[in-house]
Amino acid sequence: MKTAYEELLEIYEEIQLLNSISGVLYWDLNTYIPPAAVNYRAKQFQYLSTKTHKLWIDEKISSLIESCEKDGSLDSFQIRNVELIKRSFDSRTIFPTELVGKLASQSNRTLEIWKKAKEKKDFQEVLPNMEKLFQLNVEAAELLAKSKGMNDPYNALIDRNDPGFSVDSLGKLFDEVKSFLVPFVIRCQDSDVKIDRSFLSRHVPRAAQVKMVRDLAEFLQYDSSSNKANGRIDEVEHPLTIGCGYGDVRVTVKYHEDHVLSAFLAGAHECGHAIHDLQGKAEWYNQPIYRVSSPSFGESQSRLLENVIASSEEFWTFYYPKFQKATNGAFDDIDVNKFYSALNAVTPGFIRIQADEVTYILHIIIRFEIEREWFAGNITTKELPQIWNEKYKKYLGVAVPDDSLGLMQDLHWYSQYYGYFHGYGIGDIISAQITNTMSKKLPNWSDDLKEGNFTHIKQWLAENIHEKGGIYDGLELVKHITNEPLSTKYFTNYIEKKFSKIYNLK
Secondary structure (H helix, E strand, O other), rough: OOOHHHHHHHHHHHHHHHHHHHHHHHHHHOOOOOOOOHHHHHHHHHHHHHHHHHHHHHHHHHHHHOOOOOOOOOHHHHHHHHHHHHHHHHHHOOOOOOHHHHHHHHHHHOOOHHHHHHHHOOOOHHHHHHHHHHHHHHHHHHHHHHOOOOOHHHHHHHHHHHOOHHHHHHHHHHHHHHHHHHHHHHHHHHHHOOOOOOHHHOOOOHHHHHHHHHHHHHOOOOOOOOOOOOOEEEEEEHHHHHHOOOOEEEEEEEOOOOOOHHHHHHHHHEEEEEEHOOOOOOOOOOOHHHOOHHHHHHHHHHHHHHHHHHHOHHHHHHHHHHHHHOOOOOOOOOOHHHHHHHOOOOOOOOOHHHHOOOOHHHHHHHHHHHHHHOOOOOOHHHHHHHHHHHHHHHHHHOOOOOOOOOOOOHHHHHOOOOOEEHHHHHHHHHHHHHHHHHHHHHHOOHHHHHOOOHHHHHHHHHHOHHHHHHHHHHHHHHHHHHHOOOOHHHHHHHHHHHHHHHHHOO
């Protein structure tokens, strides 16, 4: 006879199977789906979401959770699994099945309209559907807040995505970073060191960039090409990583022939997500404890590979000759030092995914502040372009040329990623603190990079981070790894040390 715990995990496994099917459909939606199939795909998503939701809210789960909570024989590992399932159950039982289906259908419909509107640079084309999607998310957030005894729906979204974080704690962390970054950006811009970046826009054919991204993936030991591959690399409008089942985590990028580093660094970022997922303990896969319980922490792993590894001086010392060869001599007249400085130049702009490492978090703060006011009812959906452009002028000193390069540059608000943007910024802060610890525990990691060796770094990440899965919530995991609470000091120290060297700051 099966125990309540075993029955509970069986239901969870079925839910994960449905999620994996949705993952494959979502990957196909973003890559190769025929245009005529989009409307029916929305119905498929609605069916799967409704089916999954019904499994989650079934009274049987409630009964099994209750039985597990009374079972004194469960160990700490099993108790954590029950806790994570209960957390998901509690957050879903408040949502009517009809609302879940509408959210799934409307988000996928809005996403497809966004793709066309972005190409036309016409926000008005997607506005009606975006308003519908936002209102559905507000409805869900209000129900969530009520269930948590919170007055702020946006705070409830943050707590659901990142337990332990709140609007106030995020605001405090971002204010600390902002107070350092604003004057530091000015110091870099006022420096006597003037960095030429013009050569980065040299034409590099798509075919060459495809090979480069695959070479980078091979360096990072993300297998997308062997007969035992557990990944793929494809092109989409907006880069993302999509889990499609056990041993199947797919990476996507966007190639720009006049911006060679865009796809390359996006590849490093998405490989960070994929490797994090793939390095979980295999025997945990069909259990909630396999998955990291904090998106912000997940972002720390992608930002670590994108910035600390793929944008480092050590990596380019090794890789630059290969890069010159891969680009068919387009950069033969540029030495590695000049290239490294150009790669890391502090250049305030209006595109988040092309932002330099210093100003990137300011893009996140803008989104966090807008989203906070939007959910509070202080901003309407139709006002978003104006507010967005005003903040970019104020924070980064740049004029956004059109909505395609402004409000419509990210897919998040046209999909279901609300209360999510802050994670990219918190990911940078966590990444710096983890890097500080890695430098103590693995002091030769930067020397390994110079020699083209990523093995020891990957192993350290697996043993100390990736294999921990969801044992801890994000903030607890940071403390477990680094032996201290999350702090902005490691991020500001890291930025100051790296970029003071580049800009010869005293």
